[in-house]
Amino acid sequence: MLPSWKRMSIKNIQKDTDMSRQFSYIPHTEDDIRTMLKAIGVSSIDELFSDIPSSVTLQRPLDIPEGISEHEAAKFMKGLAERNILGTSFLGCGIYDHIVPPAVNQVLSTPAFVTAYTPYQAEISQGLLQGIFEFQSLVCKLTGMDVSNASLYDGATAAAEAAAISLQARRKADTILVSEAVHPFTRSVLRSYYQDSGVKVETIPVKNGATTLEGMKEKLDENTACVILQTPNIFGILEDFSGFADAVHEKKALAVISSNPMSLGVCRNQGSWGADIAIGDTQPFGLPASFGGPTVGYIGASGKLLRKMPGRIVGETQDTEGKRAFVLTLQAREQHIKRERATSNICSNQALAALASTAYLAMAGPYGLKEAGEQCAAKARYLYHLLQDIPGINVFSDKPFFNEFTLDFTSGKKAEAFIQGMNRQGIFAGVHLGALDDAFDGLTAVAVTEKRTREEMDRYAACAREVLS
Amino acid sequence: MKTKLLSEISKPGRRGYRFPKLDVPACDTRTLFGEKLAAEKPPEIPEVSEIDVTRHFQNLACDNFGVDIGFYPLGSCTMKYNPKVNEEVSREEGFASVHPLQPQETVQGTLEMMHTLTNYLCEITGMSWGTMQSMAGAHGEFTGMKLFRSYFQKKGEISRTRLIVPSSSHGTNPASAHLSGFEVIEVPADERGLVSPESLKPYLDDSLAGIMLTNPNTLGLYETDIIEISRMIHDAGGLLYYDGANLNAVMGKSRPGDMGFDVIHLNLHKTFSTPHGGGGPGSGPVLVADRLVEHLPVPDVVKTASGYKLDWDRPESIGKISGFYGNIGVLVKALTYILVMGRDGLTYASETAVLNANYLMESLKSAYYLPYDQVCKHEFVISADKIKKDTGITAVDVAKGLIERGIHPPTVYFPLIVPEALMFEPTETETLETLDHFIDAMKEIHRLAYEAPEQLKSAPHGTSVCRVDEVQAARNPKVCWE
Numbered sequence: 001m002l003p004s005w006k007r008m009s010i011k012n013i014q015k016d017t018d019m020s021r022q023f024s025y026i027p028h029t030e031d032d033i034r035t036m037l038k039a040i041g042v043s044s045i046d047e048l049f050s051d052i053p054s055s056v057t058l059q060r061p062l063d064i065p066e067g068i069s070e071h072e073a074a075k076f077m078k079g080l081a082e083r084n085i086l087g088t089s090f091l092g093c094g095i096y097d098h099i100v101p102p103a104v105n106q107v108l109s110t111p112a113f114v115t116a117y118t119p120y121q122a123e124i125s126q127g128l129l130q131g132i133f134e135f136q137s138l139v140c141k142l143t144g145m146d147v148s149n150a151s152l153y154d155g156a157t158a159a160a161e162a163a164a165i166s167l168q169a170r171r172k173a174d175t176i177l178v179s180e181a182v183h184p185f186t187r188s189v190l191r192s193y194y195q196d197s198g199v200k201v202e203t204i205p206v207k208n209g210a211t212t213l214e215g216m217k218e219k220l221d222e223n224t225a226c227v228i229l230q231t232p233n234i235f236g237i238l239e240d241f242s243g244f245a246d247a248v249h250e251k252k253a254l255a256v257i258s259s260n261p262m263s264l265g266v267c268r269n270q271g272s273w274g275a276d277i278a279i280g281d282t283q284p285f286g287l288p289a290s291f292g293g294p295t296v297g298y299i300g301a302s303g304k305l306l307r308k309m310p311g312r313i314v315g316e317t318q319d320t321e322g323k324r325a326f327v328l329t330l331q332a333r334e335q336h337i338k339r340e341r342a343t344s345n346i347c348s349n350q351a352l353a354a355l356a357s358t359a360y361l362a363m364a365g366p367y368g369l370k371e372a373g374e375q376c377a378a379k380a381r382y383l384y385h386l387l388q389d390i391p392g393i394n395v396f397s398d399k400p401f402f403n404e405f406t407l408d409f410t411s412g413k414k415a416e417a418f419i420q421g422m423n424r425q426g427i428f429a430g431v432h433l434g435a436l437d438d439a440f441d442g443l444t445a446v447a448v449t450e451k452r453t454r455e456e457m458d459r460y461a462a463c464a465r466e467v468l469s
Numbered sequence: 470m471k472t473k474l475l476s477e478i479s480k481p482g483r484r485g486y487r488f489p490k491l492d493v494p495a496c497d498t499r500t501l502f503g504e505k506l507a508a509e510k511p512p513e514i515p516e517v518s519e520i521d522v523t524r525h526f527q528n529l530a531c532d533n534f535g536v537d538i539g540f541y542p543l544g545s546c547t548m549k550y551n552p553k554v555n556e557e558v559s560r561e562e563g564f565a566s567v568h569p570l571q572p573q574e575t576v577q578g579t580l581e582m583m584h585t586l587t588n589y590l591c592e593i594t595g596m597s598w599g600t601m602q603s604m605a606g607a608h609g610e611f612t613g614m615k616l617f618r619s620y621f622q623k624k625g626e627i628s629r630t631r632l633i634v635p636s637s638s639h640g641t642n643p644a645s646a647h648l649s650g651f652e653v654i655e656v657p658a659d660e661r662g663l664v665s666p667e668s669l670k671p672y673l674d675d676s677l678a679g680i681m682l683t684n685p686n687t688l689g690l691y692e693t694d695i696i697e698i699s700r701m702i703h704d705a706g707g708l709l710y711y712d713g714a715n716l717n718a719v720m721g722k723s724r725p726g727d728m729g730f731d732v733i734h735l736n737l738h739k740t741f742s743t744p745h746g747g748g749g750p751g752s753g754p755v756l757v758a759d760r761l762v763e764h765l766p767v768p769d770v771v772k773t774a775s776g777y778k779l780d781w782d783r784p785e786s787i788g789k790i791s792g793f794y795g796n797i798g799v800l801v802k803a804l805t806y807i808l809v810m811g812r813d814g815l816t817y818a819s820e821t822a823v824l825n826a827n828y829l830m831e832s833l834k835s836a837y838y839l840p841y842d843q844v845c846k847h848e849f850v851i852s853a854d855k856i857k858k859d860t861g862i863t864a865v866d867v868a869k870g871l872i873e874r875g876i877h878p879p880t881v882y883f884p885l886i887v888p889e890a891l892m893f894e895p896t897e898t899e900t901l902e903t904l905d906h907f908i909d910a911m912k913e914i915h916r917l918a919y920e921a922p923e924q925l926k927s928a929p930h931g932t933s934v935c936r937v938d939e940v941q942a943a944r945n946p947k948v949c950w951e
Contacts, residue, residue, distance in 0.1 A: 023814045025550050025742070025898050026821050032901040033821075036828040045820045048827055048844055051691045052723045062721050064589050067811025070554040077805050081563025083578030091568040094792060101486045103519055107526045115535035115551050117543055117877075118748035122939075123932040124872050126471070127533030128747045131526070134475050137949035142512045147948050150748065153604035156792030164648075185792050192766070192788030196618050197650040238506045265511050266498040272509075281792070291579050292569030292793025293604070294750035306946060312748060317942035319934040320927075324471065329942040335607070335644035336883065340634075340653040345644035347607040352746030355526070362475050362522045363485035366511035374498055375491050381501070382493035400502045423572050431570045454492040 023067065088456050089428045090383075092404045092447025093234065093436070094155060094183055095292055096284045098262065098372070099451045100360070104286035107359040113352055118312065122327045129326035132351060133314045135358045142264050142361075143278035144271020145300030150312035151354040152297030152346070155281030156186040159228055159258060160193040161299060161310045162277040164344060166226030166254040167199065168308050173225035173253065175200040179211040181233035182258065184437035190228070199225075209235045209397040209406070213243050224253040226277075232263055234433065236380075236404030236445060237397055245274025260284060261298065263402045265369030266377060270300070277301045284449075286360030287353055296350040296357055307333060310344030375450035376403035379457065383448050386461040392468035396443055404447040406433070412441040419444065421467035427460055471933055472528040476950045479515035485522050532933050534877055536744075540903050542829075544848045544880035544892025545639065545687055547717045547739035549822075552809065555743060555802035564801050569793040573778055579797060580777035583770045586804045591756055593807075593815065594716070594733055595726020599756035600766045601795040606714060607641040608790070609734025609753030610681070612766065613710050614649030615787040616732050616757060617678055619764040620708065623785060626675070629707070633672055633680040635664050637688060637884040642681045642712060651678055658886055662688045662841040666697045672705075679707035684728065685718050685846035687884040687892070689826065699729025708732065708761075716740045717896070718823055718846035721816025731758045741803035752799040766790050821897035822847040825904060829895055832908045836915040840887050848894035852887050862918040862925050864889040869936065870917065872929040874910040 033045070042048060049057070068076075089097045107113070112127060119125030119132075132150045139148040152158045163176045176194060178187055180203050191201050204216050204227070211229060220227065227248050231239035241257070248255040254276040259269065262284035270278030283295035301309060307330060315329030335342040364372060380403045387393050387407065396406035409415040412434040422429035430447075433440035448457070499507040517525070534541070541548035559565070567576050587599050603609040614632075621629045632651040634643045636658060643653045654672055659665040664682065680702050684692045692698070702709055711725040711733035717740045725733045737743050738751035745751065757765060767786045768779035779794075810818060823846050830839065830849040837851040853864040868878030868891070880892040895904060917924050929935070 023810065023817055025552060025810070026814075026817060027898065027900045028821055028824075033824065035901065036824055040824075040827045040831045042827075042844075045824055048820075048823050049722055051693055051844055052719070053693060053696060055696055056723050056728050058722060058724055058727065062812040062815065063592050064807065064812045064815075067809055067814040070552065070809055073805050073808040074554050074558050076808060077558040077582075077801065078561055078563070080578040080582050081558075081561035083581065084563040084567050085575035086562065086566055087571075087575070089568055089571075091570055093570055095568055095570075097566075097568070099488065101519075103485070103523050106523065109556065110526065110530045111537035112530035112533040112535045113747050114556070114744045115537045115548075116533055116747040117541070117546050117548060117745045119533075121534070121868065121872060121878055122937045123869070123929050123934055124534040124877065126933050127529035127531065130472060130474070130532075131529050132747075133949070137474075137476070138514055140949040141514050147946075149948075153608060153749075154792040156789070157604070157608075183792075185789055188789040189791065192615065192790050196615065196622065196787075238502055240505060242505065264508065266508050267502065268506055268508055269512070288565040288798075289568045290565050291567045291576065291797040292795075293791070294796040294798055295792070306948070313946075313948055315942040316947040317938045319937050321935050323934055325934040325937040327937045327939055327942045329939065329946055329948070332943070334640070336640035338644070339640050340643035340647035342640070342644040342647075345607045345611055345641050345648050346605075347641050348605045348749040348751055350604075350746075350750045351748035352744075353750055355747070359522055359526055361514055362517055362525070363519060365484050365516040366514050367516070368484055368486055368488070369514070370508075370511040371488055374495070375488060377498050377501060378491060378496045379493055381496055400506055402502075419572065423575070428568065428571055428575075435570075450488055453489075457493070 087426045087428045090446050090448060090460065091428045091431055093431045093445055094281060095289045096447060096449050097289060097451055098284050098449045100286050101363050103363060104356050104359045108352060108356045113355055118348065119328060122325060126326060128351065129314050131355045131358060133316060133326050135354045136314060138358060138361050139298045139300050142261055142269065143300040144269045145278050146303035147306045148300045149309050150314055150351065151349040152299055152311060153350060154293060154295045154297045155258065155279065156189040158279040158297035158299050159186045160189050161344065162256040162279050163190060163194065163226055164310065165277060165305055165308045168343065169254060169305065170225045170252060173223050174198065175202055175223045176226055176228065177202050177204055177219050177224055178228040179204045179230065180206040181211050181235065182228055182230040183234050209237050209399055210239050213247060216244060217247055220247060220251050222251060224251055226254040226256050228256045230258040232260055232402040232404060235396060235406040236401040237399045238267060238402055241273040263373060266373035267402060276305065282357040285357035287356060294350055294353050296353045308343055311346040312349050372450050376448065379450065379452055380405060380448040383457045383460060386457060387464060390461065390465050390468060393464065403449060404445055407444045407446060409442045409444060415442050415444045418467060422463055425463040427463055472525060472532065474950055475515040475517060475525060478517055478521055481516055483516040483518045485517055485519040539875050539877065540899060540907055541877040542879055542893045542895045543877060544894045545714050547894060547896055549742055549896035550898035551742055551744040552806060555805045558805045559798045559801040574776065577776050580770050582804055583800060584772055584777055586800050589807050590735060590754060593720060594756055595724030596733060596756035597759045598762045599754050601754050601800055602766045602791050603734065603753040603755055604791055604796050605749060605751045606734055606736045606753045607645055609755045610641055610645035611649060612755045612790050613732040613734055614645055614651060616761050616764045617708055618649060619787045620761055621678065628676055629678040631672060631676045632678045633669060637686055637886050638681060638683060639687065639712060639714060646681060662690050663692055663694065664698060666694050666701055669698065669701055673701060675706060677705050677707040679709055681710040681712060683712040683715050685715050688841055688850050689845035689848040690841060691846055695728045714739060715847060718819055720819040721812065722819055726758065731761060737799055737803040742806040743799045743802040750796045750799055752796045818897045825895040825897060825899060829893060829904055833911055836912050848892060850884065850887050850890050850892045853889035853891060856918050857889050860918045860922050862922050864891050866925045867891060867914055869928040870914040870925045871910060872932065876907055876910055
């Protein structure tokens with residue numbers, strides 16, 4: 001049952017003593033109700049519930065607070081929001097603090113998109129369908145892949161879906177190989193999705209912060225369905241995947257590469273590494289951090305995998321008059337037709353957030369994306385150099401990185417103390433990777449976006465010096 | 470006039486957004502990363518100006534239907550009004566800007582929000598505790614099936630692999646069960662449109678994992694034998710899973726926990742008014758009975774003397790099922806809705822949702838065949854089978870006729886057990902006038918089917934496109950621009 005403080009805190013705002021059922025979202029007048037009951041031929045609303053056996057009829061009011069006005073509810077919720085503390089953020093590991101152009105936010109607030117369902121009825125859903133088609137197109141262009149879908153829940157589940165495609169494509173294979181340098185949460189999701197169903201999820205160990213070709217080859221064999229890699233990886237390092245795809249394909253497995261899409265204006269994309277499936281999360285494109293969600297999982301693939309793709313896919317076609325039109329296509333793969341034989345159970349996507357990312361990419365364009373990437377890289381470099389000179393700070397690796405690098409505090413305790421010390425100065429200094437995976441104890445990832453200023457970074461360095469002294 | 474593609478309005482040199490001037494030394498990324506790791510050139514995406522982008526999306530919006538535009542009686546989708554206060558609150562910087570890996574003492578507001586929402590949802594459904602990590606209904610089902618498996622594994626009952634799913638169920642149910650490694654057994658509905666306890670008897674052995682049910686079911690009918698079903702499944706050692714898609718019919722009236730369900734998912738984007746967003750983001754919290762709590766995904770949100778914490782120490786947990794903690798922005802909206810509605814409001818919502826559905830059903834049954842003629846809950850199914858035999862007009866033609874009259878079609882061809890099915894769910898937020906307008910439209914369509922079927926066959930008129938060629942789309946898939 002609810003703790004009493006909770007009931008109190010909300011009740012105290014205002015108790016609604018008027019029981020006249022003034023619920024603004026329910027438009028019925030007493031007259032309306034009478035008219036409708038009469039038409040139905042019953043004398044009360046209760047009669048409409050008489051089919052529910054009394055043993056499963058709730059005989060008391062729900063134990064939640066009485067309703068309040070929107071104004072009061074908003075005030076209460078804003079009070080909660082204000083209990084969160086914001087700071088200058090150098091946090092990354094999948095969620096980044098980039099600038100969001102106001103025009104992108106407007107897309108997120110457009111009622112015709114916000115209040116629509118999945119666009120089953122093409123004739124009155126052309127707007128959404130075209131928007132999603134453009135999202136798919138941008139994903140293809142960005143990743144260098146042939147096909148894409150309407151989006152997935154997030155980057156981590158996109159990895160799980162890529163594994164599902166691979167297991168379907170390689171029916172006899174039973175192993176998913178995943179690099180240790182892939183986000184630990186993505187690896188956890190893969191284990192939760194597969195380990196109880198006879199599929200092995202095995203890790204390729206990392207050497208000096210990166211996956212090695214030899215390390216991967218040692219694990220690869222005929223039972224491998226796919227190899228899942230990530231660049232920039234969890235340490236921020238840009239991985240060199242030269243020769244990887246060939247080695248994977250030699251064993252008839254699929255190469256899956258996850259990338260922060262913000263890096264793709266300046267870094268090699270998945271297609272150019274020879275990936276069969278490209279995945280990631282478009283949160284950096286116009287979406288707020290929002291404690292980790294909603295974001296958007298993206299997936300691109302080579303053309304031959306199109307019919308194995310999960311979720312919704314929008315295709316271009318024509319209407320009866322020969323005009324260009326868009327429609328949800330290849331639905332024969334899907335659960336509402338195939339039921340238990342469907343390729344995936346996915347019924348929804350992150351459409352609205354995907355439209356926002358589409359708008360972001362359109363606003364940025366190729367050169368905006370390149371500039372954002374260059375700025376991220378330049379600023380991350382700047383902070384990296386500042387920190388290198390501070391006693392007590394060791395950088396984990398000298399390998400090339402995009403917008404995130406890793407510090408090595410040698411112990412989790414020291415890393416946490418550093419983060420806490422910086423937190424007291426209003427700076428979120430980095431993510432202790434040891435909190436995500438014990439093997440990374442003491443390693444702390446620091447992310448810098450184009451939104452951070454030189455002043456903020458100078459202050460980071462000054463505070464770090466103080467905290468570590 | 471159809472909106473051009475972004476790629477068609479692109480012009481080299483245009484740019485929609487300016488970044489702040491770089492205030493640190495610039496670096497050449499090709500030198501920095503090395504030729505091997507750097508992009509050869511930027512991706513070939515459109516170059517457009519800000520006004521292009523804004524107009525593009527607003528033009529697309531004008532070519533799209535939503536609850537804010539008109540009546541949307543899509544069955545099993547609960548297209549109720551999406552209160553604007555929800556949107557306003559979720560955009561609060563305090564909620565929107567927090568990073569999932571911030572120090573926990575700096576995210577107390579969000580953790581409290583999640584904890585409070587979990588408590589309220591448990592009270593509304595009669596469950597013990599839950600997770601907010603699943604992103605959608607189907608994701609919730611998948612999580613639920615993982616919980617089943619984990620529960621049986623711990624009990625050493627790994628032979629329990631068969632899962633009963635009624636033939637009227639949502640397609641995601643068998644798909645989720647199958648993907649989680651269960652063998653799906655489909656049982657037909659009886660002549661009442663319900664699951665009969667008798668039909669379960671052949672499967673009550675030690676290979677039974679359990680049953681997935683929606684209650685009320687997809688015909689809009691309350692499964693009146695639920696107590697008996699629940700007893701039989703539990704006696705056989707199985708578990709009951711509740712698909713919460715239809716919870717909007719029974720809030721404050723009947724709780725899945727009291728019905729005997731062990732694991733349930735809710736659809737916050739349906740019952741709790743957070744918008745559908747054109748297909749997402751949604752949220753599909755999973756709530757469980759006591760004995761399954763230890764298996765819930767990590768991390769759990771717990772309240773301690775020193776504040777709220779994310780608790781990762783759950784040895785029996787199924788693990789993580791999404792990247793972070795769920796679609797948090799959606800949770801904010803759902804909690805706001807629950808606060809506004811309160812205990813009476815939620816109950817009243819279910820009462821008026823059922824009232825609206827029964828009013829529509831009664832008003833339509835003179836014209837359309839109603840296969841299960843009894844009190845419905847929040848939705849009902851009619852069949853266009855007779856009209857089809859008489860006139861050639863199908864369920865789809867009826868749907869397209871509605872489009873022409875400014876109404877979103879119902880769910881068509883579902884549930885699969887009713888031929889030419891049309892499934893309507895009006896929700897509680899529609900006025901009597903809207904319902905009457907809809908009834909008139911349906912009657913006019915019925916008349917046209919017999920008098921001027923060609924008008925329906927070619928419907929809709931006046932939309933930006935006529936009926937689209939789905940066969941061509943699937944035969945020669947074109948899923949991105951050239």
